[in-house]
Amino acid sequence: MEPQLLHSVADGIATVVIHHPAKRNAMTAGMWRALPPLLDRLAADPAVRALVLTGEGGTFCAGADISTLRGSSDEAQGLAVRAEDALAAFPKPTLAAVRGYCVGGGSQLAAACDLRFAESGALFGVTPAKLGIVYPASATRRLVSLVGPATAKYLLFSGELIDAGRALRTGLVDEVLPGDELDKRVAEFTLVLAARSLLTQAAAKEFANGRTDRDAHWTEQARGSGDTAEGVAAFLERRPPRFTWSTPGSGPTT
Structure with missing residues (x-):
């Protein structure tokens, strides 16, 4: 099978699988390009309530x-940044389920998710210094927000x-789980x-x-959603x- 992003939707959960096992699920240029439009489609799907990003087999993404x-390094980095930013902007909860190596661009994708659950044997690395690459500002800020300046600098x-x-x-x-418990925990938590x-x-x-400038917007969304009344009644x-509110600007679903 060609390197690609596989996806499925079940029980309100979209699962996106990085599929390139011959190279530890390394992201090709085509895969970087494919991620933003795929996320757009899943964001617009009212059946999707949350998204899980994972890798095929025993590796998340190397x-x-x-x-x-092999072309321009600026172009290559731009593809990764656009994909990472699209994942960070996904309007529904996202969770990276990490096994094995989560390195380089893989760590960018994991950090762009809202949450990260890992098996106990997972390994993480931010490796641009090994290639002489300037790590993108957006990815650096995201890393610092997760681990703080000292650990970000170490990595x-x-x-x-x-x-x-x-x-x-x-x-x-x-969260860190034994390898045989990761799938079960991710499935349970995403249903929550x-x-x-x-x-x-x-x-x-x-x-x-x-x-924080969107406070008035969300107050208006809440006023027309019916979710608060439903939550109190329940x-x-x-x-x-x-709950029936589906996506920003959509109002209640039927």
């Missing part, structure tokens, strides 16, 4: 496939790999996300990402809520 990026200056335990301690990942108010999640995501009636 970075960029250098053999497909960027050295290019050394860190294990899942250290990634958890520094805030690079949110899908059951919660997407209105709350979308607003919180924007605010957490620095869009609480009082001791039943699961049925």
Whole structure:
């Protein structure tokens, strides 16, 4: 099978799989280009409540496939930045499920997700210093926001790999699971996300990402959504809520 991004939607969860096992799921130029339009389609799908990004088999993503990026380094980096930014801007919760190597461009993609769950044997590295590449400003800021300046400098200056335990301690990942429990935990947690108010999640995501100027917008969205009334009614009636707000600007679903 050619290197590609596979995707599926089930039970409100979109799963995107980085599929290039011959090169530890390294991202080709074509895969970088394909990610933003794929995310656009999934964002517009009212059936999608959350998204999981993972890699085929035992590796998340070993970075960029250098053999497909022999042209301008600026062009290659631009493809990665556009894909990373599209993932960070996805309006619904995103979770990276990480096994094995999460290195270079793979670490950019994982950091662009809202949450990261990893198996205990996963290894993380930010490796531009090994290639003489200037790491993008947007990716650097995102890394600093996760792990702080000191750990970001350690990773960027050295290019050394860190294990899942250290990634958890520094805030690079949110949970570490034994390898045979990762899929089960991701499935359980994403179903929790899908059951919660997407209105709350979308607003919180924007605010957490620095869009504090959108307070009035989200207040208006909440006023017309019906989610607050439903949440209160469900609480009082001791039943699961049925939230209907779907995507920014959409209002309630039917």
